Amino acid sequence: SAVISQKPSRDICQRGTSLTIQCQVDSQVTMMFWYRQQPGQSLTLIATANQGSEATYESGFVIDKFPISRPNLTFSTLTVSNMSPEDSSIYLCSVGGGAGTEAFFGQGTRLTVV
Amino acid sequence: AQSVTQPDIHITVSEGASLELRCNYSYGATPYLFWYVQSPGQGLQLLLKYFSGDTLVQGIKGFEAEFKRSQSSFNLRKPSVHWSDAAEYFCAVGAGAQKLVFGQGTRLTINP
Numbered sequence A: 001s002a003v004i005s006q007k008p009s010r011d012i013c014q015r016g017t018s019l020t021i022q023c024q025v026d027s028q029v030t031m032m033f034w035y036r037q038q039p040g041q042s043l044t045l046i047a048t049a050n051q052g053s054e055a056t057y058e059s060g061f062v063i064d065k066f067p068i069s070r071p072n073l074t075f076s077t078l079t080v081s082n083m084s085p086e087d088s089s090i091y092l093c094s095v096g097g098g099a100g101t102e103a104f105f106g107q108g109t110r111l112t113v114v
Numbered sequence B: 001a002q003s004v005t006q007p008d009i010h011i012t013v014s015e016g017a018s019l020e021l022r023c024n025y026s027y028g029a030t031p032y033l034f035w036y037v038q039s040p041g042q043g044l045q046l047l048l049k050y051f052s053g054d055t056l057v058q059g060i061k062g063f064e065a066e067f068k069r070s071q072s073s074f075n076l077r078k079p080s081v082h083w084s085d086a087a088e089y090f091c092a093v094g095a096g097a098q099k100l101v102f103g104q105g106t107r108l109t110i111n112p
Helices: none
Strands: A004-007 A010-013 A021-026 A031-037 A041-050 A068-072 A077-082 A089-096 A109-113 B003-005 B010-014 B017-020 B024-026 B031-039 B044-050 B056-058 B064-066 B073-080 B088-096 B098-102 B106-111
Touching: A004 A089, A021 A031, A021 A089, A021 A109, A031 A077, A031 B098, A041 A077, A041 B098, A068 B073, A077 A089, B003 B088, B003 B098, B010 B017, B017 B106, B024 B073, B031 B064, B031 B073, B044 B056, B044 B064, B044 B073, B073 B088
Parallel strands: A010 A109, B010 B106
Antiparallel strands: A004 A021, A021 A077, A031 A041, A031 A089, A068 A077, A089 A109, B003 B024, B017 B073, B031 B044, B031 B088, B056 B064, B064 B073, B088 B098, B088 B106
């Protein structure tokens, strides 16, 4: 299993600002994923981040709004840019290997935009 | 397209009673199926997974799930619930850890 640490655990931000969320894993992993969980909703995949290449974004998510970095095999960041109240969600980092493996999740970052 | 349906948004059971949470999926290939639990303010914890083999899988905390290909279902069961089982439960499908598709979740409330 993998232990995933996310920072910050929660934040309250002003609209129009940006927040960068960090995800640190205790072991080297190939694939890291970022999910969004809107209030009372399920999880939706934002993007897949592989080390050494640009992140792959899912439909409805764009790099300008959610830039992602993956500088090495244990760390990634997600930035929520130019925030609006609609961005208020829990953002979760996840890691896993290829087919036949399970995904592990961080504790999440609870973001409130006011 | 992949999809997961959890028909029950909210279920209430009495402590000690049995539990079954329903999950139906749509997936183009052999699915990898998962059940996760999310306690208030917490991340997701894996309860169990099905990749292949025995269609009845055992997980942590006394949970089990049965894969039924003919019904495209992967229902979660527990014979006797405890107050600490109150949480949100998510069924998910995907190719291993990649690009999981989650159901809407079922919120479980336990009556004392």
